[in-house]
Amino acid sequence: MAEKRIPKNTTTEKINQVVQKILGAKQVVLFTGAGISTESGIPDYRSQGGLWEKFKPIYFDDFMTQKKARIQRCLACKRLITWEEAMVMINAGARAPECTCGGYYKPDTISFGQAMPEKETQKVAMLSANSDVFIVVGSTLLVQPAALMPEYARNAGAFLVIINLSQTPFDSLCHVLIQDKAGKILEKITRGVERGLDRQI
Numbered sequence: 001m002a003e004k005r006i007p008k009n010t011t012t013e014k015i016n017q018v019v020q021k022i023l024g025a026k027q028v029v030l031f032t033g034a035g036i037s038t039e040s041g042i043p044d045y046r047s048q049g050g051l052w053e054k055f056k057p058i059y060f061d062d063f064m065t066q067k068k069a070r071i072q073r074c075l076a077c078k079r080l081i082t083w084e085e086a087m088v089m090i091n092a093g094a095r096a097p098e099c100t101c102g103g104y105y106k107p108d109t110i111s112f113g114q115a116m117p118e119k120e121t122q123k124v125a126m127l128s129a130n131s132d133v134f135i136v137v138g139s140t141l142l143v144q145p146a147a148l149m150p151e152y153a154r155n156a157g158a159f160l161v162i163i164n165l166s167q168t169p170f171d172s173l174c175h176v177l178i179q180d181k182a183g184k185i186l187e188k189i190t191r192g193v194e195r196g197l198d199r200q201i
């Protein structure tokens with residue numbers, strides 16, 4: 001029986017690229033979300049096959065009536081507008097409410113996590129902006145302000161890697177996108193880095 005020909009594994013190429021970047025980096029930031037625990041049996045809230053898909057607990061209209069979700073924040077400049085203002089833009093034909101700075105508004109809400117303390121947020125933002133390689137693992141990057149960190153890193157010139165099973169709003173902005181299981185990919189990256197370090201000694 002002829003085996004189905006699979007094209008050259010681009011995931012391997014991507015992993016090698018990430019390994020090389022890590023080996024040459026001074027500071028690597030690993031940004032993990034709920035997805036990191038999915039492989040240990042805890043379902044992720046937002047990803048495919050996660051809690052959202054299994055139970056669909058909140059419908060969009062109900063969600064938008066929640067006070068917190070009614071505030072919209074620009075992802076780029078952090079400007080806030082009301083949901084009503086956003087609706088005016090959508091009704092006028094905008095695909096997504098857009099800020100005057102060119103950024104997009106999204107609901108300013110922290111749905112499942114706790115609000116990040118200001119001091120910690122600043123520390124993480126600094127770390128992100130100073131990183132050479134920023135790796136997102138198992139996060140759909142939808143919870144603010146955590147989701148702003150990859151953007152800080154990217155804007156500061158970091159090599160942005162996203163390893164996640166489902167899509168994220170940053171997929172088109174990252175340098176390497178691997179849509180696969182975090183545990184499997186991280187294991188391969190770790191092995192590659194270890195091999196690389198052995199060669200450097």
Ligand SMILES: [Zn+2]
Nearest residue numbers: 074077099101
């Ligand atoms: Zn803006």
